[in-house]
Amino acid sequence: MSAKLWDGRFKEATDKSVEAFTASVKTDSRLYAYDIQGSIAHCKMLAGQSIITEEEADILIEGLNKIKQEIEQGAFEFDEALEDVHMNIESRLVADLGDVAKKLHTARSRNDQVALDTRMYLRDECKEILRYLAILRRELVGLAGKYIDVVMPGYTHMQRAQPILLSHHFMAYYEMFKRDSVRFKEGLARINVLPLGSAALAGTTFPIDMNYTAELLGFPKVTANSLDAVSDRDFIIEFLASASICMVHLSRLSEELIYWSSAEFGFIEMPDSFSTGSSIMPQKKNPDVCELVRGRAGRVFGGLTALLTMMKSLPLAYNRDMQEDKEPLFDTVDTLKGCLLVYGKLLPQLGINQDRMKDAANRGFLNATDLADYLVTKGAGFRDAHRIVGEAVGYCLEKKKELHELTLEEMRRFFPSIDEGVFDVLLLDSAVNRRTSTGGTARENVSAAIRAAEDELGLK
Numbered sequence: 001m002s003a004k005l006w007d008g009r010f011k012e013a014t015d016k017s018v019e020a021f022t023a024s025v026k027t028d029s030r031l032y033a034y035d036i037q038g039s040i041a042h043c044k045m046l047a048g049q050s051i052i053t054e055e056e057a058d059i060l061i062e063g064l065n066k067i068k069q070e071i072e073q074g075a076f077e078f079d080e081a082l083e084d085v086h087m088n089i090e091s092r093l094v095a096d097l098g099d100v101a102k103k104l105h106t107a108r109s110r111n112d113q114v115a116l117d118t119r120m121y122l123r124d125e126c127k128e129i130l131r132y133l134a135i136l137r138r139e140l141v142g143l144a145g146k147y148i149d150v151v152m153p154g155y156t157h158m159q160r161a162q163p164i165l166l167s168h169h170f171m172a173y174y175e176m177f178k179r180d181s182v183r184f185k186e187g188l189a190r191i192n193v194l195p196l197g198s199a200a201l202a203g204t205t206f207p208i209d210m211n212y213t214a215e216l217l218g219f220p221k222v223t224a225n226s227l228d229a230v231s232d233r234d235f236i237i238e239f240l241a242s243a244s245i246c247m248v249h250l251s252r253l254s255e256e257l258i259y260w261s262s263a264e265f266g267f268i269e270m271p272d273s274f275s276t277g278s279s280i281m282p283q284k285k286n287p288d289v290c291e292l293v294r295g296r297a298g299r300v301f302g303g304l305t306a307l308l309t310m311m312k313s314l315p316l317a318y319n320r321d322m323q324e325d326k327e328p329l330f331d332t333v334d335t336l337k338g339c340l341l342v343y344g345k346l347l348p349q350l351g352i353n354q355d356r357m358k359d360a361a362n363r364g365f366l367n368a369t370d371l372a373d374y375l376v377t378k379g380a381g382f383r384d385a386h387r388i389v390g391e392a393v394g395y396c397l398e399k400k401k402e403l404h405e406l407t408l409e410e411m412r413r414f415f416p417s418i419d420e421g422v423f424d425v426l427l428l429d430s431a432v433n434r435r436t437s438t439g440g441t442a443r444e445n446v447s448a449a450i451r452a453a454e455d456e457l458g459l460k
Protein backbone atom coordinates (compact mmCIF):
# COMPACT_ATOMS: atom_id res chain seq x y z
CA MET A 1 0.00 0.00 0.00
CA SER A 2 1.28 3.49 -0.84
CA ALA A 3 1.77 5.71 2.19
CA LYS A 4 -0.90 8.39 2.12
CA LEU A 5 -0.15 11.94 3.12
CA TRP A 6 -3.37 12.31 5.09
CA ASP A 7 -4.05 9.02 6.89
CA GLY A 8 -2.91 9.98 10.40
CA ARG A 9 -6.42 9.78 11.87
CA PHE A 10 -7.52 6.68 9.97
CA LYS A 11 -7.62 3.22 11.52
CA GLU A 12 -8.56 1.30 8.38
CA ALA A 13 -6.98 1.32 4.97
CA THR A 14 -8.93 2.91 2.12
CA ASP A 15 -11.03 0.39 0.24
CA LYS A 16 -9.44 -0.40 -3.14
CA SER A 17 -12.65 0.49 -4.93
CA VAL A 18 -12.68 3.87 -3.20
CA GLU A 19 -9.10 4.54 -4.23
CA ALA A 20 -10.01 3.86 -7.83
CA PHE A 21 -13.26 5.82 -7.54
CA THR A 22 -11.77 8.95 -6.04
CA ALA A 23 -8.50 9.07 -7.95
CA SER A 24 -8.07 11.78 -10.55
CA VAL A 25 -4.43 11.27 -11.38
CA LYS A 26 -5.10 9.73 -14.79
CA THR A 27 -6.63 13.07 -15.77
CA ASP A 28 -4.79 15.66 -13.69
CA SER A 29 -1.27 14.27 -14.23
CA ARG A 30 -1.46 16.55 -17.25
CA LEU A 31 -0.92 19.45 -14.83
CA TYR A 32 2.42 18.14 -13.50
CA ALA A 33 4.61 20.93 -14.95
CA TYR A 34 2.39 23.64 -13.47
CA ASP A 35 2.19 21.80 -10.16
CA ILE A 36 5.98 21.69 -9.94
CA GLN A 37 6.45 25.27 -11.11
CA GLY A 38 3.92 26.39 -8.49
CA SER A 39 5.68 24.40 -5.77
CA ILE A 40 9.04 25.90 -6.69
CA ALA A 41 7.63 29.42 -6.42
CA HIS A 42 6.00 28.46 -3.12
CA CYS A 43 9.41 27.26 -1.78
CA LYS A 44 11.06 30.50 -2.78
CA MET A 45 8.35 32.51 -1.09
CA LEU A 46 8.57 30.39 2.10
CA ALA A 47 12.34 30.94 2.18
CA GLY A 48 11.98 34.65 1.41
CA GLN A 49 9.67 34.93 4.43
CA SER A 50 12.02 32.80 6.58
CA ILE A 51 9.33 30.16 7.02
CA ILE A 52 11.88 27.64 5.73
CA THR A 53 15.63 28.24 5.24
CA GLU A 54 17.28 29.08 1.90
CA GLU A 55 19.15 25.74 2.07
CA GLU A 56 15.91 23.84 2.54
CA ALA A 57 14.35 25.69 -0.36
CA ASP A 58 17.32 24.82 -2.58
CA ILE A 59 17.05 21.13 -1.68
CA LEU A 60 13.31 21.10 -2.35
CA ILE A 61 13.68 22.91 -5.67
CA GLU A 62 16.39 20.52 -6.83
CA GLY A 63 14.21 17.56 -5.84
CA LEU A 64 11.20 18.99 -7.67
CA ASN A 65 13.22 19.61 -10.83
CA LYS A 66 14.49 16.03 -10.69
CA ILE A 67 10.92 14.73 -10.50
CA LYS A 68 9.95 16.93 -13.43
CA GLN A 69 12.77 15.51 -15.50
CA GLU A 70 11.74 11.99 -14.64
CA ILE A 71 8.14 12.65 -15.64
CA GLU A 72 9.32 14.12 -18.91
CA GLN A 73 11.47 11.08 -19.60
CA GLY A 74 8.48 8.83 -18.96
CA ALA A 75 10.23 7.23 -16.01
CA PHE A 76 7.79 8.42 -13.32
CA GLU A 77 5.03 6.03 -12.28
CA PHE A 78 1.85 7.80 -11.21
CA ASP A 79 0.04 5.81 -8.52
CA GLU A 80 -3.77 5.84 -8.27
CA ALA A 81 -3.58 5.15 -4.55
CA LEU A 82 -2.04 8.61 -4.19
CA GLU A 83 -5.17 10.16 -5.69
CA ASP A 84 -3.97 13.09 -7.69
CA VAL A 85 -1.00 14.73 -9.34
CA HIS A 86 -0.30 16.89 -6.28
CA MET A 87 0.09 13.98 -3.87
CA ASN A 88 1.97 11.85 -6.36
CA ILE A 89 4.64 14.51 -6.70
CA GLU A 90 4.77 15.40 -3.01
CA SER A 91 4.94 11.75 -1.91
CA ARG A 92 7.77 11.18 -4.28
CA LEU A 93 9.60 14.22 -2.93
CA VAL A 94 9.27 12.82 0.60
CA ALA A 95 10.53 9.43 -0.59
CA ASP A 96 13.52 11.10 -2.27
CA LEU A 97 14.44 13.75 0.30
CA GLY A 98 12.99 12.59 3.62
CA ASP A 99 11.87 15.01 6.32
CA VAL A 100 12.78 18.26 4.58
CA ALA A 101 10.22 17.48 1.86
CA LYS A 102 7.48 17.48 4.47
CA LYS A 103 7.93 21.25 4.76
CA LEU A 104 6.79 21.91 1.19
CA HIS A 105 3.11 21.84 2.07
CA THR A 106 3.49 24.51 4.77
CA ALA A 107 0.97 27.34 4.35
CA ARG A 108 -0.89 25.80 1.45
CA SER A 109 -3.48 23.12 0.74
CA ARG A 110 -4.42 21.07 -2.27
CA ASN A 111 -7.46 23.30 -2.59
CA ASP A 112 -5.47 26.40 -3.46
CA GLN A 113 -2.86 24.26 -5.22
CA VAL A 114 -5.31 22.76 -7.71
CA ALA A 115 -6.87 26.17 -8.33
CA LEU A 116 -3.39 27.52 -9.08
CA ASP A 117 -2.44 24.66 -11.40
CA THR A 118 -5.68 24.95 -13.36
CA ARG A 119 -5.27 28.70 -13.77
CA MET A 120 -1.68 28.30 -14.98
CA TYR A 121 -2.72 25.59 -17.43
CA LEU A 122 -5.67 27.53 -18.80
CA ARG A 123 -3.66 30.73 -19.09
CA ASP A 124 -1.22 28.97 -21.44
CA GLU A 125 -3.96 27.22 -23.40
CA CYS A 126 -5.87 30.48 -23.90
CA LYS A 127 -2.78 32.05 -25.39
CA GLU A 128 -2.40 29.03 -27.69
CA ILE A 129 -6.06 29.25 -28.72
CA LEU A 130 -5.63 32.96 -29.46
CA ARG A 131 -2.73 32.03 -31.76
CA TYR A 132 -4.88 29.44 -33.56
CA LEU A 133 -7.71 31.97 -33.90
CA ALA A 134 -5.29 34.49 -35.39
CA ILE A 135 -4.26 31.90 -38.01
CA LEU A 136 -7.90 31.20 -38.84
CA ARG A 137 -8.68 34.90 -39.14
CA ARG A 138 -5.63 35.38 -41.34
CA GLU A 139 -6.83 32.62 -43.68
CA LEU A 140 -10.31 34.14 -43.88
CA VAL A 141 -8.86 37.53 -44.76
CA GLY A 142 -6.62 35.82 -47.32
CA LEU A 143 -9.63 34.19 -48.98
CA ALA A 144 -11.56 37.45 -48.89
CA GLY A 145 -8.71 39.25 -50.66
CA LYS A 146 -8.19 36.49 -53.20
CA TYR A 147 -11.86 36.22 -54.22
CA ILE A 148 -12.82 39.89 -54.03
CA ASP A 149 -14.46 39.73 -57.49
CA VAL A 150 -16.70 36.75 -56.81
CA VAL A 151 -20.42 37.45 -56.48
CA MET A 152 -22.74 34.92 -54.91
CA PRO A 153 -26.32 34.84 -53.69
CA GLY A 154 -26.83 36.01 -50.12
CA TYR A 155 -29.57 34.07 -48.32
CA THR A 156 -32.22 34.58 -45.73
CA HIS A 157 -34.39 31.61 -44.70
CA MET A 158 -31.99 29.71 -46.96
CA GLN A 159 -33.75 31.31 -49.94
CA ARG A 160 -31.83 33.49 -52.39
CA ALA A 161 -32.20 37.07 -51.22
CA GLN A 162 -29.70 39.63 -52.55
CA PRO A 163 -26.33 39.33 -54.27
CA ILE A 164 -23.27 39.69 -52.07
CA LEU A 165 -19.53 39.33 -52.44
CA LEU A 166 -18.18 35.95 -51.39
CA SER A 167 -15.55 38.03 -49.59
CA HIS A 168 -18.29 39.71 -47.57
CA HIS A 169 -19.39 36.26 -46.45
CA PHE A 170 -15.84 35.30 -45.44
CA MET A 171 -15.46 38.60 -43.60
CA ALA A 172 -18.66 37.89 -41.66
CA TYR A 173 -16.86 34.85 -40.21
CA TYR A 174 -13.82 37.02 -39.63
CA GLU A 175 -15.97 39.21 -37.38
CA MET A 176 -17.25 36.20 -35.42
CA PHE A 177 -13.77 34.85 -34.81
CA LYS A 178 -12.58 38.32 -33.89
CA ARG A 179 -15.25 38.48 -31.19
CA ASP A 180 -14.13 35.04 -30.02
CA SER A 181 -10.57 36.29 -29.74
CA VAL A 182 -11.70 39.28 -27.69
CA ARG A 183 -13.74 36.98 -25.43
CA PHE A 184 -10.78 34.67 -24.76
CA LYS A 185 -8.52 37.65 -24.17
CA GLU A 186 -10.94 39.21 -21.69
CA GLY A 187 -11.40 35.88 -19.91
CA LEU A 188 -7.64 35.63 -19.59
CA ALA A 189 -7.67 38.64 -17.27
CA ARG A 190 -9.87 36.71 -14.82
CA ILE A 191 -7.88 33.48 -15.16
CA ASN A 192 -4.66 35.33 -14.45
CA VAL A 193 -5.11 35.73 -10.68
CA LEU A 194 -3.03 33.85 -8.09
CA PRO A 195 -5.00 31.86 -5.47
CA LEU A 196 -2.02 30.13 -3.77
CA GLY A 197 -1.86 31.12 -0.13
CA SER A 198 -5.61 30.90 0.39
CA ALA A 199 -4.74 27.48 1.85
CA ALA A 200 -7.65 25.15 2.66
CA LEU A 201 -10.32 27.87 2.89
CA ALA A 202 -9.50 30.47 5.52
CA GLY A 203 -5.97 31.58 4.72
CA THR A 204 -2.92 30.71 6.81
CA THR A 205 -1.30 31.64 10.11
CA PHE A 206 2.14 31.81 8.43
CA PRO A 207 3.47 35.22 7.34
CA ILE A 208 3.30 34.44 3.62
CA ASP A 209 3.72 36.93 0.77
CA MET A 210 1.23 36.11 -1.97
CA ASN A 211 2.37 39.05 -4.06
CA TYR A 212 5.87 37.62 -4.23
CA THR A 213 4.56 34.20 -5.34
CA ALA A 214 2.42 35.99 -7.90
CA GLU A 215 5.42 37.88 -9.21
CA LEU A 216 7.44 34.67 -9.52
CA LEU A 217 4.64 32.98 -11.48
CA GLY A 218 3.75 36.00 -13.62
CA PHE A 219 0.34 36.69 -12.10
CA PRO A 220 -0.57 40.40 -12.17
CA LYS A 221 -3.07 39.96 -9.30
CA VAL A 222 -3.80 37.82 -6.26
CA THR A 223 -7.22 36.66 -5.09
CA ALA A 224 -8.94 38.87 -2.50
CA ASN A 225 -10.93 36.28 -0.53
CA SER A 226 -9.64 32.86 0.44
CA LEU A 227 -13.08 31.19 0.52
CA ASP A 228 -13.83 32.41 -2.98
CA ALA A 229 -10.33 31.63 -4.22
CA VAL A 230 -10.54 27.89 -3.46
CA SER A 231 -14.11 27.46 -4.65
CA ASP A 232 -14.19 29.72 -7.70
CA ARG A 233 -14.50 27.95 -11.03
CA ASP A 234 -16.04 30.92 -12.86
CA PHE A 235 -12.92 31.26 -14.96
CA ILE A 236 -13.42 27.72 -16.26
CA ILE A 237 -17.11 28.22 -16.93
CA GLU A 238 -16.35 31.46 -18.77
CA PHE A 239 -13.73 29.71 -20.83
CA LEU A 240 -16.16 26.90 -21.69
CA ALA A 241 -18.81 29.46 -22.63
CA SER A 242 -16.35 31.27 -24.92
CA ALA A 243 -15.32 27.92 -26.39
CA SER A 244 -18.98 27.01 -26.92
CA ILE A 245 -19.68 30.25 -28.79
CA CYS A 246 -16.58 29.71 -30.89
CA MET A 247 -17.81 26.19 -31.69
CA VAL A 248 -21.18 27.66 -32.72
CA HIS A 249 -19.29 29.76 -35.26
CA LEU A 250 -17.23 26.82 -36.46
CA SER A 251 -20.36 24.69 -36.78
CA ARG A 252 -22.12 27.34 -38.87
CA LEU A 253 -19.13 27.59 -41.18
CA SER A 254 -19.02 23.79 -41.35
CA GLU A 255 -22.67 23.53 -42.24
CA GLU A 256 -22.25 26.01 -45.08
CA LEU A 257 -19.16 24.34 -46.47
CA ILE A 258 -20.96 20.99 -46.32
CA TYR A 259 -23.92 22.05 -48.41
CA TRP A 260 -21.88 24.34 -50.65
CA SER A 261 -19.85 21.27 -51.60
CA SER A 262 -22.96 19.22 -52.50
CA ALA A 263 -23.81 18.62 -56.17
CA GLU A 264 -27.00 20.65 -55.66
CA PHE A 265 -25.02 23.78 -54.80
CA GLY A 266 -21.64 23.05 -56.35
CA PHE A 267 -20.26 26.32 -54.99
CA ILE A 268 -17.02 24.86 -53.65
CA GLU A 269 -14.73 21.91 -54.10
CA MET A 270 -13.25 20.38 -50.96
CA PRO A 271 -9.58 19.50 -51.28
CA ASP A 272 -9.10 15.73 -51.62
CA SER A 273 -6.67 15.85 -48.73
CA PHE A 274 -9.46 17.05 -46.42
CA SER A 275 -12.15 14.64 -47.66
CA THR A 276 -12.85 10.98 -47.12
CA GLY A 277 -14.38 8.25 -49.26
CA SER A 278 -17.14 5.73 -48.72
CA SER A 279 -16.39 2.08 -48.08
CA ILE A 280 -19.25 1.03 -50.37
CA MET A 281 -19.93 3.85 -52.87
CA PRO A 282 -16.83 4.32 -55.02
CA GLN A 283 -17.88 7.73 -56.35
CA LYS A 284 -18.23 9.39 -52.95
CA LYS A 285 -16.13 12.26 -51.64
CA ASN A 286 -17.41 13.27 -48.25
CA PRO A 287 -16.80 16.44 -46.23
CA ASP A 288 -16.17 14.47 -43.01
CA VAL A 289 -13.78 17.02 -41.54
CA CYS A 290 -16.49 19.69 -41.59
CA GLU A 291 -19.07 17.23 -40.29
CA LEU A 292 -16.85 16.27 -37.37
CA VAL A 293 -16.26 19.90 -36.46
CA ARG A 294 -20.03 20.45 -36.61
CA GLY A 295 -20.57 17.37 -34.45
CA ARG A 296 -17.91 18.23 -31.90
CA ALA A 297 -19.74 21.42 -31.01
CA GLY A 298 -22.00 19.08 -29.01
CA ARG A 299 -19.11 17.86 -26.87
CA VAL A 300 -18.08 21.39 -26.01
CA PHE A 301 -21.63 22.47 -25.09
CA GLY A 302 -21.76 19.32 -22.95
CA GLY A 303 -18.67 20.46 -21.08
CA LEU A 304 -20.21 23.84 -20.33
CA THR A 305 -23.44 22.23 -19.13
CA ALA A 306 -21.46 19.78 -16.97
CA LEU A 307 -19.55 22.57 -15.22
CA LEU A 308 -22.57 24.80 -14.69
CA THR A 309 -24.51 21.88 -13.24
CA MET A 310 -21.61 20.73 -11.08
CA MET A 311 -21.13 24.20 -9.57
CA LYS A 312 -24.80 25.03 -9.13
CA SER A 313 -25.80 25.22 -5.43
CA LEU A 314 -22.37 24.11 -4.17
CA PRO A 315 -21.87 25.54 -0.68
CA LEU A 316 -18.62 27.33 0.13
CA ALA A 317 -15.84 26.51 0.03
CA TYR A 318 -14.04 23.60 -1.68
CA ASN A 319 -16.09 20.46 -2.34
CA ARG A 320 -14.79 17.33 -3.98
CA ASP A 321 -17.38 17.72 -6.72
CA MET A 322 -15.05 20.31 -8.14
CA GLN A 323 -12.53 17.66 -9.12
CA GLU A 324 -14.97 16.92 -11.95
CA ASP A 325 -13.97 20.16 -13.68
CA LYS A 326 -10.87 18.81 -15.36
CA GLU A 327 -12.14 16.22 -17.81
CA PRO A 328 -14.59 18.58 -19.55
CA LEU A 329 -12.02 21.37 -19.47
CA PHE A 330 -9.22 19.30 -21.00
CA ASP A 331 -11.57 17.78 -23.55
CA THR A 332 -12.81 21.21 -24.58
CA VAL A 333 -9.31 22.61 -24.95
CA ASP A 334 -8.28 19.64 -27.10
CA THR A 335 -11.46 19.70 -29.17
CA LEU A 336 -11.40 23.42 -29.83
CA LYS A 337 -7.71 23.48 -30.71
CA GLY A 338 -8.17 20.52 -33.04
CA CYS A 339 -11.06 22.20 -34.85
CA LEU A 340 -9.29 25.55 -35.19
CA LEU A 341 -6.13 23.91 -36.43
CA VAL A 342 -7.85 21.82 -39.09
CA TYR A 343 -9.84 24.81 -40.36
CA GLY A 344 -6.71 26.95 -40.56
CA LYS A 345 -5.32 24.35 -42.96
CA LEU A 346 -8.50 23.57 -44.87
CA LEU A 347 -9.63 27.11 -45.72
CA PRO A 348 -6.77 28.16 -48.01
CA GLN A 349 -7.25 24.97 -50.01
CA LEU A 350 -10.95 25.38 -50.75
CA GLY A 351 -11.77 25.35 -54.46
CA ILE A 352 -14.20 28.15 -55.36
CA ASN A 353 -16.59 27.61 -58.28
CA GLN A 354 -17.07 31.25 -59.26
CA ASP A 355 -19.35 30.53 -62.24
CA ARG A 356 -21.79 28.47 -60.21
CA MET A 357 -22.00 31.21 -57.60
CA LYS A 358 -22.50 33.92 -60.21
CA ASP A 359 -25.15 31.92 -62.11
CA ALA A 360 -27.03 31.34 -58.88
CA ALA A 361 -26.86 35.06 -58.07
CA ASN A 362 -28.24 35.92 -61.53
CA ARG A 363 -31.38 33.83 -61.22
CA GLY A 364 -34.17 34.13 -58.68
CA PHE A 365 -34.88 37.89 -58.79
CA LEU A 366 -32.07 38.83 -56.41
CA ASN A 367 -32.23 42.36 -57.86
CA ALA A 368 -35.90 42.84 -56.91
CA THR A 369 -35.01 45.13 -53.99
CA ASP A 370 -32.80 47.16 -56.33
CA LEU A 371 -35.73 47.69 -58.67
CA ALA A 372 -37.93 48.74 -55.76
CA ASP A 373 -35.21 51.16 -54.55
CA TYR A 374 -35.03 52.54 -58.11
CA LEU A 375 -38.80 53.15 -58.17
CA VAL A 376 -38.45 55.05 -54.91
CA THR A 377 -35.95 57.36 -56.62
CA LYS A 378 -38.63 57.85 -59.31
CA GLY A 379 -41.15 59.04 -56.76
CA ALA A 380 -42.85 55.88 -55.43
CA GLY A 381 -43.22 55.26 -51.70
CA PHE A 382 -41.26 52.15 -50.73
CA ARG A 383 -44.38 50.14 -49.84
CA ASP A 384 -45.93 50.88 -53.26
CA ALA A 385 -42.63 50.13 -54.98
CA HIS A 386 -42.49 46.80 -53.13
CA ARG A 387 -45.99 45.84 -54.34
CA ILE A 388 -45.30 46.91 -57.93
CA VAL A 389 -42.06 44.91 -58.10
CA GLY A 390 -43.90 41.97 -56.55
CA GLU A 391 -46.37 42.10 -59.40
CA ALA A 392 -43.53 42.37 -61.91
CA VAL A 393 -41.95 39.25 -60.36
CA GLY A 394 -45.29 37.45 -60.73
CA TYR A 395 -45.33 38.45 -64.41
CA CYS A 396 -41.71 37.23 -64.83
CA LEU A 397 -42.59 33.87 -63.27
CA GLU A 398 -45.34 33.44 -65.87
CA LYS A 399 -43.02 34.45 -68.72
CA LYS A 400 -40.06 32.50 -67.32
CA LYS A 401 -37.87 35.61 -67.36
CA GLU A 402 -35.70 37.48 -64.87
CA LEU A 403 -36.38 41.16 -64.08
CA HIS A 404 -33.34 42.28 -66.06
CA GLU A 405 -34.63 40.28 -69.06
CA LEU A 406 -37.83 42.37 -69.32
CA THR A 407 -38.03 45.03 -72.03
CA LEU A 408 -38.48 48.67 -71.10
CA GLU A 409 -42.06 48.47 -72.44
CA GLU A 410 -42.86 45.49 -70.28
CA MET A 411 -41.47 47.28 -67.24
CA ARG A 412 -43.41 50.46 -67.99
CA ARG A 413 -46.65 48.53 -67.73
CA PHE A 414 -45.91 48.30 -64.02
CA PHE A 415 -44.47 51.79 -63.51
CA PRO A 416 -44.65 54.29 -66.38
CA SER A 417 -41.72 56.53 -65.38
CA ILE A 418 -39.10 53.79 -65.61
CA ASP A 419 -36.36 54.80 -68.05
CA GLU A 420 -33.26 53.21 -69.64
CA GLY A 421 -31.27 53.85 -66.45
CA VAL A 422 -33.05 50.91 -64.85
CA PHE A 423 -30.89 48.38 -66.67
CA ASP A 424 -27.74 49.60 -64.96
CA VAL A 425 -29.45 49.33 -61.62
CA LEU A 426 -30.43 45.74 -62.30
CA LEU A 427 -26.89 44.58 -63.09
CA LEU A 428 -25.43 42.12 -60.63
CA ASP A 429 -22.40 44.33 -60.02
CA SER A 430 -24.59 47.35 -59.29
CA ALA A 431 -26.65 45.38 -56.82
CA VAL A 432 -23.43 44.61 -54.96
CA ASN A 433 -21.44 47.79 -55.40
CA ARG A 434 -24.21 50.28 -54.68
CA ARG A 435 -24.61 48.85 -51.19
CA THR A 436 -22.11 51.23 -49.66
CA SER A 437 -23.84 51.74 -46.32
CA THR A 438 -21.59 50.96 -43.36
CA GLY A 439 -20.94 47.22 -43.24
CA GLY A 440 -22.61 46.72 -46.63
CA THR A 441 -21.37 44.36 -49.33
CA ALA A 442 -20.06 46.98 -51.82
CA ARG A 443 -16.59 46.12 -53.02
CA GLU A 444 -15.13 49.34 -51.65
CA ASN A 445 -16.51 48.53 -48.19
CA VAL A 446 -15.30 44.94 -48.24
CA SER A 447 -11.85 46.00 -49.43
CA ALA A 448 -11.67 48.50 -46.58
CA ALA A 449 -12.76 45.80 -44.11
CA ILE A 450 -10.02 43.52 -45.45
CA ARG A 451 -7.42 46.26 -45.04
CA ALA A 452 -8.59 46.95 -41.49
CA ALA A 453 -8.42 43.23 -40.67
CA GLU A 454 -4.90 43.01 -42.11
CA ASP A 455 -3.94 45.87 -39.82
CA GLU A 456 -5.51 44.14 -36.81
CA LEU A 457 -3.59 40.98 -37.56
CA GLY A 458 -0.35 42.85 -38.19
CA LEU A 459 -0.25 41.72 -41.82
CA LYS A 460 1.25 44.00 -44.50
Ligand code: ARG
Residues within 6 Å of the ligand: 024, 028, 084, 110, 111, 114, 320, 322, 323, 324
Ligand atom coordinates in the same frame (compact mmCIF):
# COMPACT_ATOMS: atom_id res chain seq x y z
N1 ARG B 1 -7.80 16.36 -6.80
C1 ARG B 1 -8.47 17.44 -6.17
C2 ARG B 1 -9.20 18.29 -7.21
O1 ARG B 1 -8.91 18.19 -8.34
C3 ARG B 1 -7.48 18.31 -5.44
C4 ARG B 1 -8.03 18.97 -4.22
C5 ARG B 1 -8.47 17.99 -3.24
N2 ARG B 1 -8.65 18.49 -1.94
C6 ARG B 1 -9.18 17.73 -1.00
N3 ARG B 1 -9.25 18.20 0.16
N4 ARG B 1 -9.66 16.53 -1.23
O2 ARG B 1 -10.09 19.04 -6.90
